[in-house]
Amino acid sequence: MKPPLVYGIQQIGFGPAGLGLIAVADREGRLTDLNKIGLAIHEKKINNSWNNFHLDLDIESNTPANFFISHFNRSGIFKPAFGTDLFNNLESHGASNCLLSSANKFLSEIALLSEGYINSINNSDIFFNSHIKQIVLDDNGLYHTTNEMGVKCTSKTLLFCIGSLEANLSAYGNYINSSDILRGKIDEYIFEKLTNIGSITIIGASHSAFSCALRVLYLKKQYQISAKVNIIARKKPKIYFENIESAINSNYILDAEDQILPNGTINESAGLRGKAAKLALDVMTGLEQDLTIIAPNIPYCINDSLVINATGYQPHPVNLIRENGEKIRLNRLNDCYVIDQNYRILDENGLPIVGLFGLGIGFYRSDEFKKFSSVDDFLGHGAKTIFDQLLKD
Structure with missing residues (x-):
């Protein structure tokens, strides 16, 4: 040996x-x-x-x-x-x-x-x-x-x-992972589900979740499909702002525990950025009507919905x-x-x-x-x- x-x-x-x-x-x-x-x-x-x-x-x-x-x-x-x-x-x-x-x-x-x-x-x-x-x-x-x-x-x-x-989401039965969508390899499958099922539910409020929503909404709007798109989120989506004043001007309340560090500065690692952040903020302020954010304690049936796992890693x-x-x-x-x-x-x-x-x-x-x-x-x-x-x- x-x-x-x-x-x-x-x-x-x-x-x-x-x-x-x-x-x-x-x-x-x-x-x-x-x-x-x-x-x-x-x-x-x-x-x-x-x-x-x-x-x-x-x-x-x-x-x-x-x-x-x-x-x-x-x-x-x-x-x-x-x-x-x-x-x-x-x-x-x-x-x-x-x-x-x-x-x-x-x-x-x-x-x-x-x-x-x-x-x-x-x-x-x-x-x-x-x-x-x-x-x-x-x-x-x-x-x-x-x-x-x-x-x-x-x-x-x-x-x-x-x-x-990616975290296991077996409690929701059949689902697909966000990475499968974000690699752009299953657009035809998503299109079919939007047309035949009429509802897509994304679990999670992460960057991946809202990036998935962007992709699904693009297909929904491009082909004028009336299907519902929902995000189930445990908490309010965290959106990154450079400073507290910018958040206040956008009518957004920062999470004091995760987004503001003990020294009063912004946590650079917490919060959505870019297009995902804009989508989340638009939904929360009512500018985006084709996506709904649902808290998990609200009764909601996903039996007839395609479930996308974006709960994190x-x-x-x-x-x-x-x-x-x-x-x-x-x-x-x-x-x-x-x-x-x-x-x-x-x-x-x-x-x-x-x-x-x-x-x-x-x-x-x-x-x-x-x-x-x-x-x-x-x-x-x-x-x-x-x-x-x-x-x-």
């Missing part, structure tokens, strides 16, 4: 959040420090799958375009990605929204450059087609991983960048055990794993697990600045916070 490969840190997942550590090290001129630590990346996809970063949806991003490019060093290892038509397109959008597929293509280029860099150094590796089937935390605080091909690795630190999948399951076989249960909130202000993952008792970090979608901050991890978080502040702790250790 081959001995395990030893690294300073193992990273599970190489999606957008998986670019964070390398981006920080390059941006701050500390790639040498990362090289000394030794990084192993496990990615379950095959190595030619960069054309799909789970961002290939035919919709606007809910994040300003400049967030996707501002965290990468233009004169470092990512220099070849700048000055291209793809970069120029994102830069031209500035603080405005961009097509999510454009951001996907740019991050895919960044990922390829990251892969090339990792392959060029001695004590770091990237393993593709590496689905981790078990993670063991031993009594000495070391993490041992084994993938389905039998490759074993050991490290002092483990970083989850595991991404997420939940993280991929984690199989983490101790050396004695005891399962380590993680703290969860809103279907996400909970992390503290240092991005350490918390156990079921709310205590940080030594050496275990989480970054990206699927993780929820537990400190007073509660917010879902945004692009700025996993390429900027979050990645830097974790990297700084690695250097201290």
